[in-house]
Amino acid sequence: MDRKVFVEKLFLAAKNAGIDEFEAYFETSDDFSVDVMDGEIREYSASNTAGVCFRGLYAGRMGYASSEEMDEEAIEMLVEGVKGNALLIETDDKEIIYGGDSDYAVIERDIEKISDMHADEKIQLALDMEKAMREADERVVRSEGCGYMSGIHEKQIVNSKGLDVSFKTGTVGAVVAPIVSENGKVNFAFDMKFAFDKKDVDVKELAERAVDEAIKSMNASSIPSGSYKAIFRNDVAATMLGVFSSVFSGENAKKGLTLLKGREGEMIASECVTITDDPLLETGFASTPFDAEGVKTYTKDVVKDGKLMTLLHSLKTCPEKSTGNASKAGYSAPVQVAPTNFYLAPGDISLDEMIESVENGIMITSLMGMHSGANQISGDFSLGAKGFLIENGKIVRPVDQITVAGNFFEVLKKVTSIAADLRFARPSSVTSIGAPSFMVQEIAVAGL
Amino acid sequence: MLKKGDAARALERAVSTGGDFAEIFYEDTRKSRLSQTNAAIDTATTGRIHGAGLRVYKGLNSVYVYTNDTSAEGLLRLSERAAAAIGSEKRSDQKVELVGSIIKNIHDIRELPMDVSGVRRAAVVKDACRAAKSESEEIAQVTGTIFDWEQNVTIANTQGMFVNDRRVYSRLMIRAVASGNGENQTGMESPGAMMGFELFNTRVNVEKAAKAAAKRAITMLHADVCPAGVMPVVIDNGFGGVIFHEACGHSLEATSVAYGNSEFAGKLGQMIASPIVTAIDDGTLANEWGSENIDDEGNPTTKLVLIENGVLKNYMIDRLNARRMNMPVTGSGRRENYTYAPTSRMRNTYIAPGNHDEAEIIASCPDGLYAKVMGGGSVNPLTGEFNFAVGEGYLIKNGKIDRPVRGATLIGKGGEVLKKIDRVGKKMRMAQGMCGSSSGSVPTNVGQPMIRVTDITVGGR
Numbered sequence: 001m002d003r004k005v006f007v008e009k010l011f012l013a014a015k016n017a018g019i020d021e022f023e024a025y026f027e028t029s030d031d032f033s034v035d036v037m038d039g040e041i042r043e044y045s046a047s048n049t050a051g052v053c054f055r056g057l058y059a060g061r062m063g064y065a066s067s068e069e070m071d072e073e074a075i076e077m078l079v080e081g082v083k084g085n086a087l088l089i090e091t092d093d094k095e096i097i098y099g100g101d102s103d104y105a106v107i108e109r110d111i112e113k114i115s116d117m118h119a120d121e122k123i124q125l126a127l128d129m130e131k132a133m134r135e136a137d138e139r140v141v142r143s144e145g146c147g148y149m150s151g152i153h154e155k156q157i158v159n160s161k162g163l164d165v166s167f168k169t170g171t172v173g174a175v176v177a178p179i180v181s182e183n184g185k186v187n188f189a190f191d192m193k194f195a196f197d198k199k200d201v202d203v204k205e206l207a208e209r210a211v212d213e214a215i216k217s218m219n220a221s222s223i224p225s226g227s228y229k230a231i232f233r234n235d236v237a238a239t240m241l242g243v244f245s246s247v248f249s250g251e252n253a254k255k256g257l258t259l260l261k262g263r264e265g266e267m268i269a270s271e272c273v274t275i276t277d278d279p280l281l282e283t284g285f286a287s288t289p290f291d292a293e294g295v296k297t298y299t300k301d302v303v304k305d306g307k308l309m310t311l312l313h314s315l316k317t318c319p320e321k322s323t324g325n326a327s328k329a330g331y332s333a334p335v336q337v338a339p340t341n342f343y344l345a346p347g348d349i350s351l352d353e354m355i356e357s358v359e360n361g362i363m364i365t366s367l368m369g370m371h372s373g374a375n376q377i378s379g380d381f382s383l384g385a386k387g388f389l390i391e392n393g394k395i396v397r398p399v400d401q402i403t404v405a406g407n408f409f410e411v412l413k414k415v416t417s418i419a420a421d422l423r424f425a426r427p428s429s430v431t432s433i434g435a436p437s438f439m440v441q442e443i444a445v446a447g448l
Numbered sequence: 449m450l451k452k453g454d455a456a457r458a459l460e461r462a463v464s465t466g467g468d469f470a471e472i473f474y475e476d477t478r479k480s481r482l483s484q485t486n487a488a489i490d491t492a493t494t495g496r497i498h499g500a501g502l503r504v505y506k507g508l509n510s511v512y513v514y515t516n517d518t519s520a521e522g523l524l525r526l527s528e529r530a531a532a533a534i535g536s537e538k539r540s541d542q543k544v545e546l547v548g549s550i551i552k553n554i555h556d557i558r559e560l561p562m563d564v565s566g567v568r569r570a571a572v573v574k575d576a577c578r579a580a581k582s583e584s585e586e587i588a589q590v591t592g593t594i595f596d597w598e599q600n601v602t603i604a605n606t607q608g609m610f611v612n613d614r615r616v617y618s619r620l621m622i623r624a625v626a627s628g629n630g631e632n633q634t635g636m637e638s639p640g641a642m643m644g645f646e647l648f649n650t651r652v653n654v655e656k657a658a659k660a661a662a663k664r665a666i667t668m669l670h671a672d673v674c675p676a677g678v679m680p681v682v683i684d685n686g687f688g689g690v691i692f693h694e695a696c697g698h699s700l701e702a703t704s705v706a707y708g709n710s711e712f713a714g715k716l717g718q719m720i721a722s723p724i725v726t727a728i729d730d731g732t733l734a735n736e737w738g739s740e741n742i743d744d745e746g747n748p749t750t751k752l753v754l755i756e757n758g759v760l761k762n763y764m765i766d767r768l769n770a771r772r773m774n775m776p777v778t779g780s781g782r783r784e785n786y787t788y789a790p791t792s793r794m795r796n797t798y799i800a801p802g803n804h805d806e807a808e809i810i811a812s813c814p815d816g817l818y819a820k821v822m823g824g825g826s827v828n829p830l831t832g833e834f835n836f837a838v839g840e841g842y843l844i845k846n847g848k849i850d851r852p853v854r855g856a857t858l859i860g861k862g863g864e865v866l867k868k869i870d871r872v873g874k875k876m877r878m879a880q881g882m883c884g885s886s887s888g889s890v891p892t893n894v895g896q897p898m899i900r901v902t903d904i905t906v907g908g909r
Contacts, residue, residue, distance in 0.1 A: 037707070043512070044511040044533055046512075048516075051516075063492065066493070066494075068496060069516065074496065084494070085493060089489055089492055090487075092488075093490070256588055256627070332493070368833070368835045369836060371884075372837040373857045377632045377633075378631060380854070384833065401860075401905060402859075402905075405908055446857075446859075446905060446907040
C-alpha cells in the first residue's frame with residue numbers, strides 16, 4: 001500500500017477506535033554489503049526494508065505497536081495493539097504527541113553520492129582493499145573480513161497534531177580484519193572507515209593501517225599484575241565512552257539506574273574532561289534535525305571542564321525541557337534516551353607526545369567483553385585487554401592476556417591528559433561515539 | 449503465507465543466471481514485551497516482523513537479499529536482484545517442483561503467548577518485582593520483563609524442499625539493583641524456554657527466580673573487589689557453561705572452522721581437551737530454549753557430540769560451509785530472522801556430567817576462586833582468546849568457600865583451558881542466553897556440571 005494512503009487509513013481507523021492523539025514513525029532502509037576473500041565474493045547482502053511504529057494516547061496512556069507489513073491487516077493490528085498496550089501501562093509519566101517546532105536545522109546530505117554507486121564498484125573496492133592488504137606485508141595470510149558497505153536510511157514522523165517531518169541520510173564504509181602469521185603464531189587486527197562520500201574512504205590506506213596494527217601487535221605476551229599508568233588509545237577510549245554513555249541518560253536517572261542522578265552542577269570528572277552531544281555536527285553519522293519525538297535537536301556540553309552540566313532528556317523524562325535526545329534503536333523500539341554524536345573533546349598534544357610522557361605504563365589498544373564485563377549501573381568494569389608496554393617514553397613490546405579493571409566514574413576523575421586525535425567509532429543506527437586518546441594516572445591490571 | 453507457486457517461480461528466477469542452489473526463508477513473527485520497573489508497568493509493546501530472505505549459491509559464492517515485500521512480484525524482484533549479483537549467464541530451463549512435507553514437532557506448546565491476555569502476563573512481572581523488592585530494603589530498583597515471540601517460517605529451496613515451522617519462545621528477565629554507600633550492584637535471572645505462557649507455572653518458579661536475583665545483588669553490594677592474579681577456579685553448573693560456549697563452542701562452528709580461522713580447525717580425532725571432558729550440542733531436547741524442530745535451512749535438528757573423552761568428534765556445520773569443508777550438514781544453520789543469512793550456530797551446548805563429587809571439588813581445591821554464577825563473555829575463535837565476567841564469585845580458602853568478591857573477569861585461551869579441567873561434577877544444569885554472531889542473536893542454552901580449572905587468569909583489582 002502506498003505510504004500516504006496507509007497513513008490516511010491508519011489515522012482514520014485510530015480516530016474511529018477512540019485513540020485521542022497518535023503518531024506513526026516510519027523507517028526505510030536500503031542496505032548493501034559485500035565481503036571478499038581470495039579475490040572472490042564471500043558474502044553479498046542487499047536489502048530494502050521498511051517498518052512502522054504506531055503510538056497513541058488511549059485512556060490517558062501511550063500504547064505502542066509496530067509492523068513491517070503495511071496492509072489492511074496491519075492497520076487493524078496496530079490500532080488494536082496501541083489500545084491494548086495503553087491499557088496495561090501504569091506509570092504516571094506524561095507522554096505527549098508533539099506538535100513540532102518551527103525552526104528545525106538543515107543538515108545537508110547528498111544521498112545521490114551513495115545511491116549512484118553501483119554494486120560492481122563496491123565489489124571492486126573490496127577487492128582492491130584485499131589486494132592492498134595482501135601486498136602490505138608478506139606475513140598477511142588472509143582476512144577475517146574484508147568488506148565494503150553502504151546504507152541509506154530515512155525516517156519520517158507523522159502525527160495527529162500536524163507534524164510531518166522526515167530526514168534521509170546515507171553512508172558508505174569499509175571494514176578490514178587482516179590475519180598475519182609468523183613462526184606458527186597468528187594475530188589479527190580490525191579497522192574501519194565510514195564516510196558520506198566514497199572518496200573519503202581510502203581502502204588502500206585503511207588496509208595498510210590495519211596490517212600495520214596486526215604486525216606491530218604480534219608476539220604479544222602478558223605483564224605482571226599491578227597498577228599501571230595507562231593510555232586509552234582513541235578507538236578504545238571511544239568504545240569505553242560508548243559503553244558507559246547510558247550513565248548520562250535522564251531516563252536511567254529517573255529509574256535510579258545511574259549514579260549521576262541529581263548530580264548536575266557537581267564536578268564528576270577531571271578538569272580536562274569536556275563531553276559534548278552534537279546532533280548538528282556536519283560530519284556526524286548520527287546527526288539529525290529532530291529526535292524520535294519530533295523535538296528540535298541542539299548542541300550541548302554534557303560535561304564541561306569536569307562539571308556535569310546536564311543529563312540527556314526526552315519529553316518523557318523531562319517534559320519541561322527535553323534536550324532533544326529521544327531516540328529509537330530501530331523503528332519498533334520504544335522511545336528511549338540516547339546521545340547523538342557524542343564525544344570527548346580533544347586536547348592539544350599528539351598521541352606520540354603522550355606516549356613520550358610515560359615513564360612506565362601501558363597503552364590499551366583493544367578491549368574485549370564490553371557487553372559482559374562492564375556494568376553501567378555500578379560503573380565497574382573488568383575487561384580483557386591488549387596493548388603495548390611503554391618504558392621511558394617508548395613503546396617496548398605488545399601485550400596481551402591481561403585484564404584492566406576499574407570504575408568508569410573513577411576513570412573520569414583520574415584523566416590526566418587528553419590528546420588531539422579525536423576519532424569516531426563505527427556508528428550505530430542512532431549514535432556515533434568519538435574520543436581522542438586519554439591518559440589515566442593508574443589502572444589495575446591482571447596479568448602474570 | 450508463502451504460496452508454493454510464488455516460491456517456485458522466484459527460485460527458478462534466482463538460479464537463471466548460473467546459480468546452482470537457491471533458498472527462500474519466509475518469516476511472519478509476532479512478538480510482545482511487557483516490562484515493569486519498581487511498582488508500575490512502563491513498557492508494553494507488540495510487533496510484527498514480516499519478510500523474506502533469498503539466498504543463491506554458485507559454487508562457494510553466496511548472495512543474500514531480503515525484503516518486506518513478500519508479494520509474488522516482490523519475491524520476483526528479490527530473485528532478480530540476487531540472480532544479477534551471482535552470475536551473468538542466461539538460462540530459461542530451470543524448473544523447480546516444490547513438494548511439501550510435514551516436520552515432526554518435538555515441542556508441546558500449551559498456551560500460545562499471543563492469546564494470553566495482557567493482564568495475566570502483567571501479573572507475572574508484578575509477582576517477580578514484588579518478590580525481589582521484598583528481599584531487602586537495600587533493593588533500590590527492580591525491573592521485570594516478560595518477552596515472548598512466535599516465529600512462523602516457511603523454507604523452500606531448489607531441491608524441492610517446502611517446509612513450515614512454528615517456534616514459540618517465552619522468557620522472564622529480572623534485574624535487581626542493590627544500593628548503598630553511593631554504590632550500585634546488580635543481580636540478574638532470566639529463565640526462558642521454547643514454551644508458551646505455561647512456562648511460568650511449570651518450569652519457572654517466578655518468585656524464586658526473582659529472589660535469587662535480589663540476593664545476588666545484595667551479596668555483591670557487600671563483596672570486596674576480587675584480587676587479580678592466576679589461580680584455580682571452580683565454576684558451578686548452569687550458566688557456568690558459558691565458559692565452554694565461549695572458550696570452545698564458537699571455535700567449533702563452521703563459520704570459523706571452514707576458513708581455518710579457528711584454533712580447532714583440522715583437529716578432528718585429536719585430543720583437544722582433558723580426557724574427562726565430553727561436550728554435546730543438542731537441538732532435540734523438548735522445549736529447551738536453544739532447541740528446534742528444523743534449523744533455518746530446513747534440515748532436521750540433531751544431537752551432536754562435539755568432544756568425547758577429550759577427543760574432537762564433530763564441528764557444527766551449515767549448508768554453505770558444508771560445501772566449503774566437503775562435509776555433511778549437521779542441522780546447525782540458524783539466524784535471528786529473515787534479515788540474516790544463516791550460518792552454523794550452537795543450540796543447547798553443554799559439558800556432560802562427570803564422576804566427581806561437588807563437595808570434594810571445593811574441599812580439595814587450593815586457594816582460588818569459586819564462580820557460582822557467570823555473566824556473559826566473548827571469544828575470538830582465531831586465537832581462542834576469551835573473556836567473561838563472574839556474576840557472583842567467592843574466594844576459596846583452605847578448601848572452603850570464603851567471602852564474596854565482585855568485579856572478577858576470567859581470561860584465557862580456549863584450547864589451553866579445556867586441557868586444564870581437572871574435575872567434572874555429577875549434576876549438570878543448563879541456563880539460557882542470547883548468543884550474538886554474524887547471523888544475529890539466537891536463543892541458546894549453555895550448561896555444565898561443576899568444573900574445576902587448575903589455573904586461569906582472574907582479572908580484578
